[in-house]
Amino acid sequence: MRLTIFLLILCVFEYAVSVDHTKFKTCEQSSFCRRCRNVKPNNSKFALLPGTLNIYADSVTAELQHKINKHVFTLKIEALEQDNTFRLLVDEKTPLKSRYRVTDALKSAPKPGSIKVQEGDAEFTITSGANKAVVISDPFRIDFYQNDVLTVSVNAKGLMTFEHLRTKPAANDAADEITDYGAWEEKFNAHHDSKPYGPEAVALDFSFPEADVLFGIPEHADTFALKSTAGTDPYRLYNTDVFEYILDSKMALYGSVPVLYGHGTQRTAAVYWQNAAETWVDIDTAEKNVVSSIVNFVSGSRKTDAPAAHFMSESGIIDVFVLLGPSPLDTFKQYTSLTGTAPLPQMWTIAYHQSRWNYNNELDVAYVSRKFDEYDIPMDTMWMDIEHTDGKRYFTWDQYKFPNPLGMIKNLTAVGRHLVVIVDPHVKRDNHYFFHHDCTERGYYVKTRDGNDYEGWCWPGAASYTDFFNPEARAYYASQYLPANYKATTTDVMIWNDMNEPSVFNGPEVTMSKDVIHYGNWEHRDVHNLYGHMHALSTFEGLMGRDPNQRPFILTRSHFAGTQRYALIWTGDNMADWGHLQHSIKMCLTEAVAGFSFCGADVGGFFGNPNAELFERWYQTGAFLPFFRGHAHLETKRREPWVYGEKTRLIVREALRKRYSYLPLWYTMFYEHEVTGEPIMRPLLTHYPKDKEAFAIDNEFLLQDRLLVRPVIEQGVKKVNVYFPAIDDKSNGDVWYNIDTLKRFTNVGYESIPVESDTIPVFQRGGTIIPKKERIRRASTLMKNDPYTLVICLNREGKAEGTLYVDDEKSFDYRNGIHNYIKFNFENNKLDVNPIGKLKYKTPAWIERIVIAGLERVPKSATLIIDGVSQELEVLPHGEAIAIRKPGTSVQQIYNIRLNY
Structure with a gap:
């Protein structure tokens, strides 16, 4: 047992020192990314099959064929009832097995609107109001127009990929066009991915002829305006636990929201790529070439140097929403009309939160709360990290450090304050722990390929992971929040879901193996980016079941499109340095336009010890971010506002008081966000769309x-x-x-x-x-x-x-x-x-x-x-x-x- 604990601590220590890039894949090390990225432009292999077009009142369908291997796919295009939105779906016509379709991100099934279709010799046009989609047969391409202005072009670069499911070919079978050495099994470091269904990637490119800047696709510690990926890795969307993440990087972080916007002085448009598998996105910022621009102007041809994005996902189908704006706010609202808005939070949740890993015991909590009063500093919420539990067993308390949690909670609520406790998805493998026992007996864990409970390492040591895609497992988990079950809490205690990427310390890329199995016989590779979303949904269902008329408050680290309906987010394990302070604005701006208005960063930095000046400036910044929480790592020095001396204490106090003075405005903005879908925190281009200088500004x-x-x-x-x-x-x-x-x-x-x-x-x-x-x-x-x-x-x-x-x-x-x-x-x-x-x-x-x-x-x-x-x-x-x-x-x-x- 001692050796096991030592090895776990060693693993975590080595991992936490800094980002070890050898633990995370590059595109070149990812077989499907490598294959998709090697597709040559302007040589599309897909064409519509003649005579397969079917026209309905609200949609069209047709068949697409790969011109080399002759495999056939179904195409469906809908114009949605909501303004200026189209949906494009491509799937195999006769797959060997069903391919995964994301069903949990949208707030409800979108309603198709009426359309008109005009057929031509080599194309057909779908018209919906002032919008139209011109579908070109060969090479396959779709051009979306708004008021006769070409706004989004799909497959204009001819980079579409759809790898159909197939049986494994015999060795050296030249008849199979996919010969990449990682197509059927893949190794990374000491980890093996069996890939039982072989290559199944999907990819598509999108051009934005009217755009000057592209933004979106969080979560990355990068600038608001997306950078060209020429000569670098693409942006990666793969929910991953990254300690001490580096800045100005395209590497994946904790959340994946595959919505991308293109903005120019005349209009804004977007695409939402609804796919929960690992995804890479190449960005072509299309620096304008004077000669090519003149040629295009003279010839009257389509703009070939438009900013563009190339989405590449490991599995699933092509399911794309094209949002035609035309203004930035229109486009943001079109996206949230699909994926939903955050419900109005309780007032105290938008005030100030005090946290660290970890407050030591009940006396420590009482001391901190009392000191805020002593120095007349407002504070609404105390937070409990993992050390409050009995040996990392969630839904329990350490009986020695916290012998009377109900009394502690009562003491906080008596002075108007609240408590938030952490509940992570990894479950300690201990037969005497009720939650593990029940999940084992009832089959509620994620499974290995041979049907056993998947086991990995996280904070408790050996752990298994609740399969939140299983409705019964989700209901069981949610029931733990009932007062009759979680007896040492009250209905006013709210929840923090962390480590839900999911984090697996000894797993490939510090997460779960892709070939493990979820409910419905889906591989983890199909649903990886949705796991944290389903965890947050399960917690939301638990808190609603606990008290149906009290608005839940849930903080989640991992997230996907639509998670904003259940939880808020923060920017994860940042550092106490000026660069991370600056990036807290860039990252929350990008999350805000992707539906997550309720966003913040660990004030002061999670890792490290900020000096007084950085500490002061971070509180001043945090006072104007939607989520406002001070938080720190276990090994940092204590940093409550009074620790730094009187000058700093008074500066921090004034920043906090300023936040509290504006709470009526914050509350009004949160209500209006729920009603309209418009973000609270906004880039300058939102209201100043013609000012090019403002497009890339992300320090205000x-x-x-x-x-x-x-x-x-x-x-x-x-x-x-x-x-x-x-x-x-x-x-x-x-x-x-x-x-x-x-x-x-x-x-x-x-x-x-x-x-x-x-x-x-x-x-x-x-x-x-x-x-x-x-x-x-x-x-x-x-x-x-x-x-x-x-x-x-x-x-x-x-x-x-x-x-x-x-x-x-x-x-x-x-x-x-x-x-x-x-x-x-x-x-x-x-x-x-x-x-x-x-x-x-x-x-x-x-x-x-x-x-x-x-x-x-x-x-x-x-x-x-x-x-x-x-x-x-x-x-x-x-x-x-x-x-x-x-x-x-x-x-x-x-x-x-x-x-x-």
Whole structure:
């Protein structure tokens, strides 16, 4: 036993020192990637078979044939009922066995819309509204147009691959065109992949003729704008546990979201490649060649130098959604209309979380909670990592360190705080552990090829892995969250799912072998990128079963398209250095446009010990990211906010208080995200699509269209350059106001902003009204009925508008209309306040102050009018603005306020 533990610790230690690239494949070491990448362009081997076209009211089908091996495939194209979206499916006509189709990523089955089809000699055209798909027979290609503008072209480079299932050929059988040495079995390091079904890769290229920049396909520690992969490995999508991941890298990380966007000054489009197998994506940024551009212009030919992507997956089918925009927001919404949005979280979950691996015991938890109060620093949630369990047995507690967890939980909730505990998917192989015993007896584990329970190594030592694709296993796992089963927790305790890529310390590439078997007789290679998604789904089902009217809170590391419906994410095991701070913005921006608005990074860095300056700047950045959690590795020094001394403590305290003051805005944005599908955190190109300078900027970001955030993420600087974008191609821009001073900025371009150690450069856009709460308490739960402040920043026309959303901050009653959603509009020196829908949630909260910036002159007074009754209000100077004191209106009232001159 001691030797086993020693070997496990040695394995983990060696792995954790730094990224060992020899543990992870390159494209050249991956047989299917190597084969797909070696396909020569402009020589497509696929063509439509004449006479096979079938036209229906909502779709067309036809047969495709590989021109060399004569294998036949089915093609189906649908125009969806939702705006400007097509779906393309290709599968084998008569496969030796069924190929895997992803069924769990979409929120529901998309509804096809009506179409019209016009047949030609060598092509046919599918029309849906202002959109059309022109399908060319030979070589096979599909051109998608929006308003007669070519927007996306499929297989324009002729890189399509579809390796049909086949029996293994005899040795040296020249009749089989696939001769790659890794096609039928593959070895990597000491691991063997049996590949019982042989080569089965699928690949397709997509060109974006209107695009200047491509972005998407998280998760990578790279820039927001995707880089060319010429001369390098492609971007890899293969959920993998990577300690201390390196930056500016295309290597795979914890999540895989295969949606890619192409954006240009005139339009945006996207493709969602729905495949859960290992996937590589080549990016051609298509640096414009002057000579070829002139030739194309003169000849009137299609643009051949368009930015393009080549998706290559190991197995499955071709299942692609083509999203035609035309604006960035349109495209983002089209994607989330397919995969869903995050449900509105509870208020406390968007406040501050305090975590480390691990808080030692109950006394330690009580001490940390008490110190936050002692230093008047707000904090809502304490987190428990794996050491809280009894020997890494999940759903248990260490009885020596945590003898009274219910008492500990009660002490936290008594002061308005919450607890989150970790539950990972690896199960300790211990016959005395109830969960392992039950999974063994009932057959709930992932299996080896010979039908035995798969066994790997993770934190508990020898472990097996729950097969979350099995509905019975998923239901059993979910039932463990019931109060009758998880007796040492309450329904207010929420969950952290980690290591669910899945992480297997002694497995190939630190994960599960591809030839193990899941429910339904699917190989792991078919579903790998979905495993963490199904884990999060199972946890969500468990928390819903535990308390159907309380919104679950689940943090997951592994994720796929659609996981946002169940859980939020973070950027994983980052480092305490400036580069990782900078990449927390780049990575969360990319996740946000891929459906994951609720994203954050371990504040301070998971590995290493940040110095005071980095610690301060990371808290200032985290205060404006959607998920805000401080977390640290087991071997780091303690780093609660008071550890660094008074100066740092006060700077961190101010950053936290700023976060809490904006919680009404955050809550409103999360509600609007669920309703509209629009991301909360946004790249500048979202609202400034014609400003090319803004396309690749990823050191600043927007929160909706209300705040522009450019944190200080460089060491030792006394000023930062903030880019204020142009709203059109004539260099006109918005008015911006510094949120601390309300100083106006009216120019377009880079502005040098002086910064002190306590400065967070954040700017409110002119034309917006933002709700705040400025009475900061120890936890957000205690601020529920506190009054609001409205900050009105006027645009050049003297106008502004905004919204405020209010409900009970906990239950699903809001979905039954029990909420208040309020619209503010300022125009002609008058503020009008009206509900959107009915005001059904009763609250004592009221408006205690209104700040207005951008007025040309100071009014003498203001008049409040409610139901025809007038009341005079006092107006006072407020820096470069004015403040209306104590209007005293309820958030359930309809009223207006007029400025008097």
